[in-house]
Amino acid sequence: MRADEIRSQFLDYFARQGHTVRPSASLVPVDDPTLLFTNAGMVPFKKVFLGMESAPYTRASTSQKCVRAGGKHNDLENVGYTARHHTFFEMLGNFSFGDYFKRDAIRFAWELLTDVYGIDRNRLWVTVHHTDDEARQLWIEVAGVKPERIFGLGDKDNFWQMADTGPCGPCSEIHFDLRPEGRRGTEVTREEFEEIGEAGEFLEIWNLVFMQFDRDADGELHPLPAPCVDTGMGLERLASVLQGVDANYKTDLFADIIARAVGVVGVPYEYDTEQGVSYRVLADHARATAFLLADGVFPSNEGRGYVLRRILRRAVRHAWLLGRRTPTLVEVVEAVIERMGAVYPELQARREYIVSNTRAEEERFLATIDAGIRLFDQLAPGRQVNVSHILLSIPAEATPHEEEQLWTKAEHIRQRAIAGEDFEALVREYSTDAHAKEYGGKLGYFGGGRMVPEFEHAAARLKPGEISEVVETPFGLHIIKHEGSRTVPMNRPAKLSGADVFKLYDTFGFPVDLTELMARERGYEVDLAGFETELDAQRRRSREDRAASGVGMDDSFSMGWEEVEGAAGAEQDFAAYRATSS
Numbered sequence: 001m002r003a004d005e006i007r008s009q010f011l012d013y014f015a016r017q018g019h020t021v022r023p024s025a026s027l028v029p030v031d032d033p034t035l036l037f038t039n040a041g042m043v044p045f046k047k048v049f050l051g052m053e054s055a056p057y058t059r060a061s062t063s064q065k066c067v068r069a070g071g072k073h074n075d076l077e078n079v080g081y082t083a084r085h086h087t088f089f090e091m092l093g094n095f096s097f098g099d100y101f102k103r104d105a106i107r108f109a110w111e112l113l114t115d116v117y118g119i120d121r122n123r124l125w126v127t128v129h130h131t132d133d134e135a136r137q138l139w140i141e142v143a144g145v146k147p148e149r150i151f152g153l154g155d156k157d158n159f160w161q162m163a164d165t166g167p168c169g170p171c172s173e174i175h176f177d178l179r180p181e182g183r184r185g186t187e188v189t190r191e192e193f194e195e196i197g198e199a200g201e202f203l204e205i206w207n208l209v210f211m212q213f214d215r216d217a218d219g220e221l222h223p224l225p226a227p228c229v230d231t232g233m234g235l236e237r238l239a240s241v242l243q244g245v246d247a248n249y250k251t252d253l254f255a256d257i258i259a260r261a262v263g264v265v266g267v268p269y270e271y272d273t274e275q276g277v278s279y280r281v282l283a284d285h286a287r288a289t290a291f292l293l294a295d296g297v298f299p300s301n302e303g304r305g306y307v308l309r310r311i312l313r314r315a316v317r318h319a320w321l322l323g324r325r326t327p328t329l330v331e332v333v334e335a336v337i338e339r340m341g342a343v344y345p346e347l348q349a350r351r352e353y354i355v356s357n358t359r360a361e362e363e364r365f366l367a368t369i370d371a372g373i374r375l376f377d378q379l380a381p382g383r384q385v386n387v388s389h390i391l392l393s394i395p396a397e398a399t400p401h402e403e404e405q406l407w408t409k410a411e412h413i414r415q416r417a418i419a420g421e422d423f424e425a426l427v428r429e430y431s432t433d434a435h436a437k438e439y440g441g442k443l444g445y446f447g448g449g450r451m452v453p454e455f456e457h458a459a460a461r462l463k464p465g466e467i468s469e470v471v472e473t474p475f476g477l478h479i480i481k482h483e484g485s486r487t488v489p490m491n492r493p494a495k496l497s498g499a500d501v502f503k504l505y506d507t508f509g510f511p512v513d514l515t516e517l518m519a520r521e522r523g524y525e526v527d528l529a530g531f532e533t534e535l536d537a538q539r540r541r542s543r544e545d546r547a548a549s550g551v552g553m554d555d556s557f558s559m560g561w562e563e564v565e566g567a568a569g570a571e572q573d574f575a576a577y578r579a580t581s582s
């Protein structure tokens with residue numbers, strides 16, 4: 001069943017149960033400075049839940065655009081690595097505003113999943129809040145779920161809140177058993193259930209929230225005027241279940257988009273590789289980019305615009321890692337508009353705007369990314385040297401003694417790298433004329449889809465998947481970098497200073513979280529407090545400059561030209577952003 005059909009069947013089902021089907025609201029919450037983006041289906045109904053607004057219906061159903069890339073729910077760093085997290089996704093939901101409560105919410109969910117979509121009930125498992133005996137009982141009574149398949153979990157998983165304040169309540173979640181056939185369906189303890197879930201073999205698909213409270217700024221819970229129901233199910237995850245695949249990216253929602261990325265980049269897409277991660281990041285971030293631009297968020301250095309910029313630049317870096325040096329994301333964004341435009345007409349309507357702004361932002365970052373990455377490499381040279389094999393090209397006429405010497409030399413490089421010397425510097429050293437003459441052969445490496453033909457014999461010594469990277473030296477010597485299990489700690493300071501992070505940010509446009517991510521890949525920490533100090537100092541300087549020149553004496557931080565020309569979203573202030581991005 002295609003995702004478009006899954007979505008409409010959901011809405012049709014709830015329409016038949018007396019729900020008013022509403023279109024998705026904007027990703028930018030209306031009138032709500034406490035929230036960066038719409039991050040769940042209930043967000044547009046927040047005031048209705050709180051009893052501050054009334055709606056002309058007591059039951060509603062939507063497929064809501066969501067972004068979780070900042071604030072309380074932030075999945076940005078999962079993207080590309082887990083099979084089920086996106087920055088942008090669609091949340092299918094049904095809502096009761098003081099109308100039905102737990103019993104019907106459970107009945108609807110179970111009937112839809114098992115009867116309408118035909119999911120095997122033996123593969124469904126349920127969690128409730130450990131204090132919620134009522135919900136536990138209803139699952140047994142209404143849905144016929146075996147008691148041993150219902151687990152009571154704590155607040156972390158089974159108490160839902162949109163943000164630190166606002167509507168909240170205990171929840172109950174439905175999980176799909178993804179274990180391989182032999183183990184599937186076998187009973188597990190609560191601890192095992194949680195462990196298997198962590199490993200991705202129980203897939204959380206649907207969250208039924210029994211909204212009973214409003215949490216105030218002091219953390220105090222107040223009962224809502226009438227208990228409500230708010231449910232949310234990720235369309236991408238449901239599609240993966242109904243299409244029988246083990247990752248959202250393997251559904252028809254992503255197939256065309258990834259295919260376009262592969263077409264543009266030209267490197268083959270294999271799921272379990274670094275390239276696979278990069279392609280998934282590109283596909284995911286292209287969706288977020290297209291939808292955020294369509295809803296009026298403009299890349300900038302503050303608030304919502306900064307989150308969009310972070311997403312965009314993270315995507316550009318992954319295109320860069322795939323070898324691209326020219327705009328690429330923009331092509332993937334076009335594929336998103338083609339794939340999703342029929343369901344979300346705002347994409348079509350703002351096509352020009354979306355495409356031209358993506359391209360401009362991409363070009364702007366591409367202009368500095370090379371220099372930035374070079375600087376980064378200097379600031380944070382590889383702490384983890386994953387070299388355990390270096391291959392040599394041995395000339396056919398080499399004597400056994402000469403061959404032995406070549407291998408000895410390779411071993412020297414390896415030992416010195418493991419002892420903590422910089423790998424690239426070693427390559428340069430051993431590539432000097434003197435060395436080359438002395439040994440007469442070539443150091444060899446291969447990988448990354450390319451193979452130097454004369455090293456094929458040597459390549460046969462390595463198992464597939466062991467090779468991480470190809471490096472070409474200016475001297476024509478080739479080194480195999482082999483990603484073994486060996487990671488080598490090096491004696492260098494493990495922290496990138498605030499000043500360095502600031503330089504990457506200010507001069508090269510590297511969003512802090514991008515630098516953080518790159519640093520983490522190399523085993524470095526980042527001095528975030530130091531970065532904040534630098535940033536504050538810069539703000540003070542620019543304020544003083546303006547004061548000296550007699551313009552803009554107000555106390556607020558200058559947002560720069562991008563924000564002035566920016567559309568909605570740019571006015572979001574940094575304080576609010578920081579307050580929600582813990």
Ligand code: ATP
Nearest residue numbers: 068075084085086089204205206207232233234237
């Ligand atoms: P998870 O534990 O997998 O991170 P969650 O508990 O944070 O999910 P909820 O807040 O309960 O998710 O949201 C309701 C539903 O929305 C989830 O059950 C899931 O189907 C979907 N969902 C949540 N986060 C994402 C995401 N980042 N990408 C895609 N779907 C998501």
Ligand code: MG
Nearest residue numbers: 073074075085
């Ligand atoms: Mg989550």
Ligand code: MG
Nearest residue numbers: 156157173204
């Ligand atoms: Mg969860």
Ligand code: MG
Nearest residue numbers: 157173204207
């Ligand atoms: Mg959940």
